[in-house]
Amino acid sequence: MMRMLGPVVALLLSASPVAAAEADPRWVFYSRDTTAYTSPWYPGAHRTMIGYGCTRAPYYPPDGRCGGGHGFHHGIDVALPCGTPIRAGRRGRVVSSAAYGPAYGVRPLVIRNQRLGVDILIAHARTLLVEVGDRVGRGTTLALASDSGAPDGCHLHFEVRDAGGGLDDARRPLALLDREPA
Ligand SMILES: [Zn+2]
Structure with a gap:
């Protein structure tokens, strides 16, 4: 039995590179949205770990904009298996x-789009x-997903700020992530 299953599993994995990517056991999902989304910024379809704005995730200091002592997340976190290529969506x-x-x-990465007047920050x-x-165009591979500076496993932190702006200039990033439900 096992001798037959082995080749079948190997065939499935080789035919589907996304399926071969491993879920990271350190992931914690604080977003209530369990939908997996595709995006030009990465291959496959992946879930949101922490959305933009006030969050009960414990990694951020209490923020005056949020109740209950909750912190503010300046970007959106997408669970990407370690090593997943991150591509320029803009x-x-x-x-x-x-x-x-x-x-x-x-090594955070910042992509400046002059036309839109924004800096797009790729972290971890x-x-x-x-x-x-x-100069990068749509589809240019930028980096590989990792867990640098991230206690909760490999993911993409996607943040959008005014070009040259600071943390206070972070804005709602979803429009530039161009995601679609899988
Ligand atoms: Zn984040």
């Missing part, structure tokens, strides 16, 4: 991420495949 230029703190991981990646100054 065009832009890679700008320095030197001003971002350790909560964003060792370790392996970057682009450099400051590079």
Whole structure:
């Protein structure tokens, strides 16, 4: 029996690279939305761990905008298995991420779109495949999903700020994630 199952499982995995990606046992889902979404920013369909705005997730300091001592999450977290390629869903230029703190991981990536006047921040990646100054187009692979600076496992932190702005300039990021229910 096992001798027959082995090749079948191997065939299924090789035919479906998304299915081969492993769920991260450290993931904690604070979003009530259990829908898996596709997006031009990543392959496959994945769930939201923490949405934008006030959250009961324990990683953020209490924020005056939120009740119950809850913190404020400045981006949206998408559960991506470790190593998942993160792609540019919008065009832009890679700008320095030197001003971002350790909560964003060792190598946060910032894509500036001048036309829209925004910086798109990709956090928690370790392996970057682009450099400051590079121009990226839709579909350019930017980085591999990782857990740098993330206690809750590999994921994409997707944040949108006014171009050159600070944390207080973070805005609702969903429109630029261009996601669709799977
Ligand atoms: Zn986040």
